[in-house]
Amino acid sequence: MKSKPAATARRAAWTCCSTITGSSSGLKFSTFWRQPLRAIFRDALDGKPISAGQAQIVAASTVEGTTTALLAVAGHLRTRLKGTTVTYSPKVFLPVTNLCRDRCSYCTFRADPDDAQAWTMQPAEIRDCCRHGRALGCIEALMCLGDKPELAFRSYRQTLAELGHRSTISYVHQACEIALAEGMLPHTNAGLMSRDEMQLLKPVNASMGLMLENVSTRLRSKGQAHYYAPDKDPDKRLQMMRAAGELQIPFTTGILLGIGETSAEVVDSLVAIRDLQRAHGHLPLGANGHRAEELLVLRRQLGREAAAALGAREEDPRVGAAPDDLLERVARGFGRGQRRLDRLQQLLHEVVDVTVTSHMRRLR
Numbered sequence: 001m002k003s004k005p006a007a008t009a010r011r012a013a014w015t016c017c018s019t020i021t022g023s024s025s026g027l028k029f030s031t032f033w034r035q036p037l038r039a040i041f042r043d044a045l046d047g048k049p050i051s052a053g054q055a056q057i058v059a060a061s062t063v064e065g066t067t068t069a070l071l072a073v074a075g076h077l078r079t080r081l082k083g084t085t086v087t088y089s090p091k092v093f094l095p096v097t098n099l100c101r102d103r104c105s106y107c108t109f110r111a112d113p114d115d116a117q118a119w120t121m122q123p124a125e126i127r128d129c130c131r132h133g134r135a136l137g138c139i140e141a142l143m144c145l146g147d148k149p150e151l152a153f154r155s156y157r158q159t160l161a162e163l164g165h166r167s168t169i170s171y172v173h174q175a176c177e178i179a180l181a182e183g184m185l186p187h188t189n190a191g192l193m194s195r196d197e198m199q200l201l202k203p204v205n206a207s208m209g210l211m212l213e214n215v216s217t218r219l220r221s222k223g224q225a226h227y228y229a230p231d232k233d234p235d236k237r238l239q240m241m242r243a244a245g246e247l248q249i250p251f252t253t254g255i256l257l258g259i260g261e262t263s264a265e266v267v268d269s270l271v272a273i274r275d276l277q278r279a280h281g282h283l284p285l286g287a288n289g290h291r292a293e294e295l296l297v298l299r300r301q302l303g304r305e306a307a308a309a310l311g312a313r314e315e316d317p318r319v320g321a322a323p324d325d326l327l328e329r330v331a332r333g334f335g336r337g338q339r340r341l342d343r344l345q346q347l348l349h350e351v352v353d354v355t356v357t358s359h360m361r362r363l364r
């Protein structure tokens with residue numbers, strides 16, 4: 001008697017072959033495959049923009065072979081329009097301060113001033129990091145820090161005053177000047193910034209960034225991940241990304257998965273990013289190498305073990321196969337019990353280790 005996983009794999013392979021065939025010169029869909037999906041994918045291959053409604057149809061599809069077809073079409077368009085070269089930017093990570101006025105429920109970076117792990121880098125530390133990074137072949141200084149801590153903490157305002165500044169962004173400007181003097185190209189990711197703040201930083205930055213994370217205002221409601229994070233207001237983040245486009249600042253962004261979002265909200269977020277890119281051409285969508293990409297790797301590698309931790313059955317076809325709802329279930333699991341929380345955090349650490357190790361191997 002054949003095992004269930006083997007039968008599932010055979011069925012998936014058959015569906016793949018029967019749904020879509022072709023090479024780099026073109027893709028063909030089986031005429032037996034579902035018409036609405038076939039029409040959407042054909043439109044995409046013909047270069048017609050996919051509407052938000054069409055994207056939602058694909059995201060909600062339970063038709064077998066949808067993911068396979070989607071990946072084939074996306075891969076085909078990428079190769080046709082962008083080629084297959086993958087570039088990366090060797091960088092030093094400069095967490096200028098980990099103080100932050102927001103409290104995103106999933107954050108492991110932020111600290112309060114009294115916490116033992118709280119820090120604000122001194123100018124000499126910034127210079128030393130840049131110098132060492134340059135000696136190792138790095139070219140980018142990634143300024144990554146908490147959001148507007150001066151609005152929340154008196155002691156931090158004092159720290160800034162001792163450094164000769166009244167705002168974090170003013171201090172980041174100095175940090176960027178230090179990085180430039182050491183031969184590095186600054187990229188600032190300092191959370192929500194005003195148009196004036198971006199204008200101040202533009203002359204000393206190669207590019208800037210802000211994770212959109214998600215356009216859902218629901219995630220700012222009570223009990224959700226961004227309830228205590230005023231700077232995660234999606235309208236304000238979209239407004240900043242729009243202003244960056246108007247100021248012609250090259251900009252990175254992305255979505256964050258596993259924070260309680262629905263797949264429809266993911267689609268809305270990607271469409272919002274695409275529309276901004278169409279309007280201003282400043283967003284290299286998919287090029288953000290920070291949290292979004294890590295989580296996509298995480299989605300694949302957590303697979304079987306995380307699903308098992310959450311009680312999914314071994315024969316569940318979604319286990320170990322990049323299940324669409326896995327991260328949502330992981331996020332829900334974080335609210336239930338210390339043991340489960342510990343286990344999931346351990347898994348996350350293992351995944352990050354694996355990810356970093358494999359990146360390092362590739363770079364060697």
Ligand code: SF4
Binds near residue numbers: 107147
């Ligand atoms: S804004 Fe960023 S640093 Fe601040 S709590 Fe949220 S994720 Fe953490």
